[in-house]
Amino acid sequence: MKWISGWLLLLSISVxxxxxxxxxxxxxQDTGLYYDRYLREVIEVLETDPHFxxxxxxxxxxxxxxxxxSKELDLVSHHVRTRLDELKRQEVSRLRMLxxxxxxxxxxxxxxxxxxxxxxxEHLDPHNQNTFEAKDxxxxxxTATKDLxxxxxxxxxxxKRYEMLKEHERREYLKxxxxxxxxxxxxxxxxxxxxxxxxxxxxxPGSVDQLREVWEETDGLDPQEFNPKxxxxxxxxxxxxxxxxxxxxxxxxxxxxxxxxxKNEEDDMMEMxxxxxxxxxxxxxxxxxxxxxxxxxxxxxxxxxxxxFSNPKEWETLENKPVYTExxxxxxxxxxxxxxxxxxxRAETLLQEQELLRERGKALEAQRREYQQAxxxxxxxxxxxxxxxxxxxxxxxxxxxxQPQTQKPEDKEAKAPAEPEAEAQNNLPAEPPQNLPLHT
Numbered sequence: 001m002k003w004i005s006g007w008l009l010l011l012s013i014s015v016x017x018x019x020x021x022x023x024x025x026x027x028x029q030d031t032g033l034y035y036d037r038y039l040r041e042v043i044e045v046l047e048t049d050p051h052f053x054x055x056x057x058x059x060x061x062x063x064x065x066x067x068x069x070s071k072e073l074d075l076v077s078h079h080v081r082t083r084l085d086e087l088k089r090q091e092v093s094r095l096r097m098l099x100x101x102x103x104x105x106x107x108x109x110x111x112x113x114x115x116x117x118x119x120x121x122e123h124l125d126p127h128n129q130n131t132f133e134a135k136d137x138x139x140x141x142x143t144a145t146k147d148l149x150x151x152x153x154x155x156x157x158x159x160k161r162y163e164m165l166k167e168h169e170r171r172e173y174l175k176x177x178x179x180x181x182x183x184x185x186x187x188x189x190x191x192x193x194x195x196x197x198x199x200x201x202x203x204x205p206g207s208v209d210q211l212r213e214v215w216e217e218t219d220g221l222d223p224q225e226f227n228p229k230x231x232x233x234x235x236x237x238x239x240x241x242x243x244x245x246x247x248x249x250x251x252x253x254x255x256x257x258x259x260x261x262x263k264n265e266e267d268d269m270m271e272m273x274x275x276x277x278x279x280x281x282x283x284x285x286x287x288x289x290x291x292x293x294x295x296x297x298x299x300x301x302x303x304x305x306x307x308x309f310s311n312p313k314e315w316e317t318l319e320n321k322p323v324y325t326e327x328x329x330x331x332x333x334x335x336x337x338x339x340x341x342x343x344x345x346r347a348e349t350l351l352q353e354q355e356l357l358r359e360r361g362k363a364l365e366a367q368r369r370e371y372q373q374a375x376x377x378x379x380x381x382x383x384x385x386x387x388x389x390x391x392x393x394x395x396x397x398x399x400x401x402x403q404p405q406t407q408k409p410e411d412k413e414a415k416a417p418a419e420p421e422a423e424a425q426n427n428l429p430a431e432p433p434q435n436l437p438l439h440t
Contacts, residue, residue, distance in 0.1 A: 085130035204312035205279035
C-alpha cells in the first residue's frame with residue numbers, strides 16, 4: 001500500500017487517510033470524515049489491481065483532479081469491480097440508516113436541515129446506488145480533498161468555542177460565590193495560571209534546536225553529530241519517502257511535554273492538542289513548498305538552509321496568544337443565552353403538552369368507568385326483566401343459561417305425608433300364608 005502516499009502527493013490529501021504504516025495490524029488514525037471507513041476500504045481494494053496501480057504511479061495532479069484517472073476504473077479486474085460495488089451498497093445502506101435515525105428523532109422532520117441531508121451523499125453518486133463507477137471515484141477524491149482542507153480550520157474553530165465555554169463557565173461560577181469566596185477562588189485560579197506559565201523554553205517547531213533535542217533525547221544520538229538527512233530517514237516511519245502530518249506531529253511531543261502534564265490541574269490536554277496542531281501548521285507553512293501537505297526529503301533539506309532554521313523567532317505558546325477576543329466571547333455568551341431561552345420555551349411547551357395529556361388521560365379514565373357502570377346497570381336490568389318474563393338468565397355474552405328442573409315447594413309438601421304412610425305399610429307384619437292346615 002506504499003503507493004498510496006504517491007497518490008496523496010498528487011491529491012493534496014492528508015496522509016492520515018492514505019499512507020499506511022509498516023505494521024498493517026496497527027490501528028490507523030481516524031481522519032474525522034464521516035465516510036472515513038468507506039474511503040479506506042475503497043483504497044485498499046484499488047490497491048489490489050495491478051493496472052490501476054501502474055496508472056497511478058505515472059499520473060500527475062491534474063490527471064487525478066480532472067477525473068482522467070477515474071476513467072481507468074473501467075479497466076480494473078472484474079473481482080475488484082465486484083468488491084467496489086459491494087462497498088458502495090454497504091455505504092448507501094449505512095447512510096440510509098443514518099438519515100432514518102435523524103428523521104425518527106422527535107420533531108426531526110420539522111427541524112432537519114435538508115442541505116445537511118444532501119451533503120451526506122456528496123462522496124458518491126446517489127442516482128446509482130448499486131454499482132461503483134468512475135463518477136463515484138471522482139466524487140470520493142474531490143470530496144475528501146475539500147473536506148480535509150477545511151478540517152484544520154474546523155478544529156481551530158471547535159477549540160475556540162471550547163475555550164470560550166470554559167471562560168463563560170468560570171465567570172458564572174465566580175458570580176455564584178459571595179465576595180469573600182470569590183476573591184479566594186480568583187486568587188487560586190490566578191496562581192494556577194502563573195504556575196502553568198512557569199515552564200522551560202519551547203523551541204520553535206522545525207528549528208535546529210528543536211530537531212537536535214529530538215535527535216538527542218528521543219533517538220539517543222550525539223547532538224554534535226546531527227545530520228538532517230539521517231534525521232529525516234529515522235522519522236519517516238513508514239519509509240514512503242515523505243514526512244506526513246502524523247509523523248511531523250510526533251516530533252513535537254518533547255516540546256509539548258515541557259508545557260503540559262496530564263497530572264497537573266493547571267494543564268489542559270485540549271490546549272496541548274491545539275498547540276500540536278499549531279506547530280504542525282507552522283512547519284508545513286515554512287517547509288512544504290508545493291503545498292501538498294507532505295514534506296519530501298528535498299523540501300526538508302532545503303528548509304535547513306534557511307536563516308529561520310538556525311535563528312528562528314521565539315515560539316509563543318497558547319497562554320501568550322489568546323484564541324478569542326472579548327467581543328467574540330460576548331457574542332458567544334449571547335448565543336448561549338438565546339439557546340437557553342429556546343430550551344426553556346421548549347421545556348415549557350413540553351410541560352404544557354404533558355399536562356394536557358394527563359388531563360385527557362383522566363377524562364378517558366372517567367369515560368371508561370362510566371361505560372363500565374352503564375354496562376353493569378344494563379346487565380342488571382336484563383336479568384330482572386328475564387326473571388319477570390320467566391326466561392332463563394343470560395350469560396356474560398348474552399347466551400341463555402338453562403338450569404336443571406327443580407320441584408316446586410307445594411309439590412314437596414304434597415309428597416311429604418305420603419312418605420310416612422308408605423313407611424308404615426312397610427312396617428306391617430306379613431300376611432300368613434293361606435291354605436295351610438289349621439292346628440288345634
